[in-house]
Amino acid sequence: MASRRASLAAGDPDAVIADRLHSAAIHLLRGLRRQDDRVGLTAPRLSALSVIVHAGSPTLGELAAAEQVRPPTMTRLVAALEADGLVTRHADPHDARIVRVRATAKGRRLLDSGRAQRVAELARAIHALDDADRELLARAATLVERLATGLR
Amino acid sequence: MASRRASLAAGDPDAVIADRLHSAAIHLLRGLRRQDDRVGLTAPRLSALSVIVHAGSPTLGELAAAEQVRPPTMTRLVAALEADGLVTRHADPHDARIVRVRATAKGRRLLDSGRAQRVAELARAIHALDDADRELLARAATLVERLATGLR
DNA sequence: GGCTATTATTTAGCAGTGCTAAACATTGGC
DNA sequence: GCCAATGTTTAGCACTGCTAAATAATAGCC
Numbered sequence: 017m018a019s020r021r022a023s024l025a026a027g028d029p030d031a032v033i034a035d036r037l038h039s040a041a042i043h044l045l046r047g048l049r050r051q052d053d054r055v056g057l058t059a060p061r062l063s064a065l066s067v068i069v070h071a072g073s074p075t076l077g078e079l080a081a082a083e084q085v086r087p088p089t090m091t092r093l094v095a096a097l098e099a100d101g102l103v104t105r106h107a108d109p110h111d112a113r114i115v116r117v118r119a120t121a122k123g124r125r126l127l128d129s130g131r132a133q134r135v136a137e138l139a140r141a142i143h144a145l146d147d148a149d150r151e152l153l154a155r156a157a158t159l160v161e162r163l164a165t166g167l168r
Numbered sequence: 169m170a171s172r173r174a175s176l177a178a179g180d181p182d183a184v185i186a187d188r189l190h191s192a193a194i195h196l197l198r199g200l201r202r203q204d205d206r207v208g209l210t211a212p213r214l215s216a217l218s219v220i221v222h223a224g225s226p227t228l229g230e231l232a233a234a235e236q237v238r239p240p241t242m243t244r245l246v247a248a249l250e251a252d253g254l255v256t257r258h259a260d261p262h263d264a265r266i267v268r269v270r271a272t273a274k275g276r277r278l279l280d281s282g283r284a285q286r287v288a289e290l291a292r293a294i295h296a297l298d299d300a301d302r303e304l305l306a307r308a309a310t311l312v313e314r315l316a317t318g319l320r
Numbered sequence: 321g322g323c324t325a326t327t328a329t330t331t332a333g334c335a336g337t338g339c340t341a342a343a344c345a346t347t348g349g350c
Numbered sequence: 351g352c353c354a355a356t357g358t359t360t361a362g363c364a365c366t367g368c369t370a371a372a373t374a375a376t377a378g379c380c
Contacts, residue, residue: 060337077357089338091359096336113346113357212366229328241367243330248365265328265375 057100057126060085064093065119068103069127073116075108102126209252209278212237216245217271220255221279225268227260254278 057065060083067082068074074082080090094117097103102123108114119127209217212235219234220226226234232242246269249255254275260266271279 058336075357076359085337086339087358088340088360092337111347111357115358210365227328228330237366238368239329240331240369244366263328263376267329 057102061093061096062127064090065097065102065123065127068097068117069119069124073118076105076115076117079117097123209254213245213248214279216242217249217254217275217279220249220269221271221276225270228257228267228269231269249275 064079064083067079071078071082076090076094077087079094080087083090083093085093094103094105098105101120103117103119105115105117108116216231216235219231223230223234228242228246229239231246232239235242235245237245246255246257250257253272255269255271257267257269260268
C-alpha cells in the first residue's frame, strides 16, 4: 500500500487529490442523508430551491447550469418543487420558449426555517467559487474524510 | 442574506458547517462523475471493490457497514462486481449463513491500474478517520466547494 | 434432540437522480 | 414566409438506496 501510494503520488499527484475528495464526498453525503429527511426535501431539490430563492427568477436552463445537471433533470426537479407548492413557473414575457422559476412564500419559508437552512445555505456560495490550489485541495480531502467518518 | 447567515451562525455554527460540506460534496461528485467513467465502474462499486481488496475477504454485512449502506444495497453492488468478474463469493466454512467476498486478480488489477486508483485509493483511508475540529471543518468546506465549482 | 429465537443474506418493489435521444414550440435571420 | 437555432419537455434507460418480507442457518433452551 505504501509503495502504491508512493508510485501514485510520483505519477500524478492531482489524481491522488481527486480520489481523496471523491471518496470523502460519497461518504459525507451518505452520512448527511438522514439529516435531509427532516426538511422533507432531497438534497438536489433543496439545492435547486436554494438557487431559485437566491437568484430570484432564473430560467430553467440557468438553473440547470448552476446546478451542473442537464435540462431534463432540472425540468423534473422543478416539477417536484412545483408539486410541493414551493415554486411556480411562468413564461418569460419577451420569449415564450423560456420558463422562469420563482419561489413561493412557502418555498422561501422552508428554506429559511431551521433544518432546511442547514443544507441549503451554502449551496448558493458554491456558485461563486473557482479552482483551489493543490495544497488546499489535499487538506480539504483529509478534512472531509474525517467528517464523513465522524457522522458514522 | 447577510442577516440570515449571521443568525444562523449565532444559532448553530455546527449546522452551518454541515450545510457547507453537504452542498460541496454534491457538486464535487457531479463534477467527478465523468472521471469515474474511465474505469467503467460507478463510484459505489469502485468504493466497495476498494474495501474488498483492502480487507481480504470481508462478509457481505461487514462490507455494508464499512460502506454505510444497508445489506440489500451491498448484495446488489457485489452482484454487479461479480458479474464483471471482479470479485467472487463463497460461504464461510464455519457459518453457512455468511457470504464472504474476495477480489479476483482482475479486480485487483483494475483497482491498481491508473484511473481506478484515482478514485479507489482513499476510500480505504476514510474508515480510519474520526471527527475533525470545527475550524478545520469550516476550512474543508470552503476548499471542497472551490474544487466542485472548478470541475465545471 | 427438537423447537424457537436470532442472525445473515436475498428477493421484491418503490422512489429518486441523472443521462441521452428525440419531439415540440418559439424565435430570429435571410 | 421559411429554416436553422434555441429552450424546454417527453420518453425511456441505468443506477443507487431504502424498507418489508422471504429464506436459510445457527445457537440456546427445555
